Amino acid sequence: MRTRLRSSAVYSLSAIDLFASAMGAFIIITIILMPDYQKEVRLEGHLAYLESLAAESRAMLDESLEGADSTRLALQSAQTLALELQAERDIVAAELETVNAQLQASQDQPPPPEPTPVETPEETGSNLVTFRFLGLKTDATRILIMVDMNKYLAEHQQLVQRTIVRALESLGEGYQFGVLGFQQLDSGARYFRWPDDGSLAVMSSSNLVRARRFISSLEGQFAGGSSLYGAFEEAFKSDAQAVILLSDGLPNPAFNRSLPPASLAQEITLINNRSAEIHAVTIGDYFKYKGTVEFMERLAAANNGAFLALAQ
Secondary structure, three states, X not given: OOOOOOOOOOOOHHHHHHHHHHHHHHHHHHHHHHHHHHHHHHHHHHHHHHHHHHHHHHHHHHHHHHHHHHHHHHHHHHHHHHHHHHHXXXXXXXXXXXXXXXXXXXXXXXXXOOOOOXXXXXXXXXXEEOEEEOOEEEOOOEEEEEEEOOHHHHHHHHHHHHHHHHHHHOOOOOOEEEEEEEEEEOOEEEEEEEOOOOOOEEOOXXXXXXXXXXHHHOOOOOOOEOOHHHHHHHHOOOOOOEEEEEEOOOOOHHHXXXXXXXXXXXXXXXXXXXXXXXXXXXXXXXXXXXXXXXXXXXXXXXXXOOEEEEOO
């Protein structure tokens, strides 16, 4: 018998046709969807780019805020420094003005010599001169001694202390007295009072001892400038009938409402509402500075007082 031939094909033609059709369909679908896929890819790229731009913007904004804060702090520091420099300039200018006045005055002739000390009461007509100290005399019984404690008087502080003690020792029974030291520091005006409440104490041996102890405590505390205007405002608050001013006579306009010496003497006279006597005692090298003598003489003459100059 003849043997039948067997077919060795793995797939039939119909299976191959099926696979070819599926492959074709897949290719067609891929071609159709390709633009959408490309759009999605591009969109993702745009989003990533926008996020990077946003991050950079936030970083720049943070840097701008930090820069603004730094600029504001720098501006505040510059303004503070400018104010400090302006204050220092005013102080230096005022001190320079004082030094120029001293140099100018040193070229002038010295004032008359110091009067001979006399400390005895005397009769003048029908009025008894109740107090006489180194040529200063007054009928007042309530007396305030004002002490200028600026730095230029530091080298004469022992003379100042001796003068105050001699004045107090010239007072007798029935007198009332007080001491007011003053100076101008960077922190403001500073006052040294005895009695410490600003009143006047009755003259007695015990009060004289206390006052001398207070005067000794002033040693080493002479500093700063001379605020005469403010000191006289304080002095006129007391009940004193007579004020004895001990000063070098060189008021700094910067500490006295920008007033030159002549105007300062006039303004002090105007605020002297109770018409207290003002006696002026110039301490130190007064013969070098004509301006000191003129100011102190003018101040005393305008307030029914006397002028005196003391040197070492």
